[in-house]
Amino acid sequence: MARTAIWKSIAQSLTRDIADGRYATGAKLPSEAQLSAQFGVNRHTVRRALAELSEQGLLHARRGAGVFVATTPADYPLGKRVRFRQSLRAAGHIPGGEQLAITTRSADPKEAEALQVSAGTLIHICDALSFVDGQPVGLSQSCFDAERFPDLPKIHRDTKSVTATFHALGLNDYTRVWTRITAISASPIQAGHLRLTEGDPLLRSECVNADLSGTPIEYGITYFAGNRIALTVDGEALEA
Amino acid sequence: MARTAIWKSIAQSLTRDIADGRYATGAKLPSEAQLSAQFGVNRHTVRRALAELSEQGLLHARRGAGVFVATTPADYPLGKRVRFRQSLRAAGHIPGGEQLAITTRSADPKEAEALQVSAGTLIHICDALSFVDGQPVGLSQSCFDAERFPDLPKIHRDTKSVTATFHALGLNDYTRVWTRITAISASPIQAGHLRLTEGDPLLRSECVNADLSGTPIEYGITYFAGNRIALTVDGEALEA
Known part of the structure; x- marks a missing residue:
């Protein structure tokens, strides 16, 4: 036998x-x-x-x-509204966030263009790490016009959530203007934060969000661990 | 200072x-x-x-x-309708496609679920390579119900375009049901086709498209060279 x-x-x-x-x-x-x-x-x-x-x-x-x-990547739907935590919670995950740094400096030409401000305008830059079920999934850098949102760093340090910060600043609604997704290899620093190995594949998602008048209020880039987050687009949500 | x-x-x-x-x-x-x-x-x-x-x-x-x-990745907008060539042409690029193989075999459970057919149903599988400005950018595998589209392989060999093939089959309109994007490292075979190095980052885009009655007609996975294609989502196209 x-x-x-x-x-x-x-x-x-x-x-x-x-x-x-x-x-x-x-x-x-x-x-x-x-x-x-x-x-x-x-x-x-x-x-x-x-x-x-x-x-x-x-x-x-x-x-x-x-x-x-092994984890099945958690789905993060790219909807009209940016709701990272809310949509992950809805799918039964436990989202989390950790503030790494908040810096205030002059906008470089690319940041200025995205935020529709003049180059050299002061901006706040928030570096953060997001978690799903206790595992780091995204490393993000978001830029905000410091003239429009002078108190953002102080508030953001408490809320640790962009949505909550905007809410506290009286912006109860804002929407996705554009999102651009490519794939890159993790640098040593990115790998360190995301607990990956250098060279591991990352989703790079660059986006601009605007207030209801259409004025950009946030420009950001998030690097997602390629095997931990899936960005999804629901055809039903796309206009014909 | x-x-x-x-x-x-x-x-x-x-x-x-x-x-x-x-x-x-x-x-x-x-x-x-x-x-x-x-x-x-x-x-x-x-x-x-x-x-x-x-x-x-x-x-x-x-x-x-x-x-x-770095080459600037060509933008491929994820719209309600799947229009790879059309949207790249509109952005001033020259799109192209190369048929690698067409196979007919039984659907595995995942393919069957995506196409909403019984496991074991015969499906046609088209492997293709897409180009932008002469450079390979995407390696794709698309599945189609062979019972519904018996002549698809013959037509597809001529048209080399899914949109054109569906058009020839009388399907003049079809839409994106869902798209799911992750990042992976290129295998030696993927790297070979895309003229990349093994381990280079790829965007993996899995999607289902349906006819106007909502019946799935195509299930596919495309691996895009991470630095040559950017998948974009236009907030304007997202419903509130």
Whole structure:
């Protein structure tokens, strides 16, 4: 009778554990040493099972950090309104944000053009990291006209959310003017923030948002971890 | 008075050189050693300036080959209607397409779900390469219900365009149902077709298109060279 290789039955056992939710999406698996002890086999056998599941896309090894249950990218719908947290919450995810820095300096020509201000105008620049289910998914830099929004840094430090900041500034509604999506390789700094490896693929989403009169109020670039966020466009939301 | 960091002024100088056309789109920059000599600084400073410009998307480092002035990606607007060639032509580009293969086989569960047919239904699969201005920009695989469109392969071999094929089949109008965009690293095969390097970032765009009754007629995945195509979403086209 053919005997199933030990590494294969370990791979099957782990697959069942993942399917049963014993190891949740994004969760870290026990270490090789712990799994060796658990299954009563040597590390080499465990490693072979983990390699098989990684090839299947079920696991994801992060250098130096361990082996994780692969995540299905969270969908972020590009709607008329920018609602990162709201739309992720609606899909059952837990969104989060971390402020990295707020800088005030002169706008470079590109920023000035996007915000429709003169080059050299003072702008506030907010660097932030966004999270989904505890995992960093996006590194963003947003620019705002400092003359129009002098108190933005102070408010943003508290709210940590652009939508909430605009709300506090009396802008209860604003819409997406344009969004431009390309793919790039993560630089060491980007990889560090997003807990990826240098060279990993990122979605680069550049966008301008405007108030209801059509005046640009935010120009930003977000780098999303390519395997953690999917930008979606709903055809129903597109006008004919 | 605050002094601009040396690497920053080098980055600004290079930005001006690119803007002035001294270094054309796609051109190779002088080596780090040459730039160090030119600016009278050490290589570390030059490297910092180059890293900054790469992050801005102005430069593109190719491992082992050098640093190049990034080509501006051609915009491909994601509208209600799928009009790859038409929209690129409107922006002054020359679009093109090359048929790689047409296969007929049973739909796998994912394809069947997307096309709303039973798993195992025969489908036609068209593999194609799309070009902009003579450069390969997208590698796509599109699936069609073979029962509904038995003559699609024959027609598609002539038209080499999905829009033209549907037109010949009497479908003069069809619309985007959903589009889902992530970023991945190019496999050796993808890199070969797109004339990129293995591991280069690709935009992965998965989509379903439907006829006017809402029945899915095409399910496809396109891998776009991350630095050659920008997918754009026009806020004006999004319904409130």
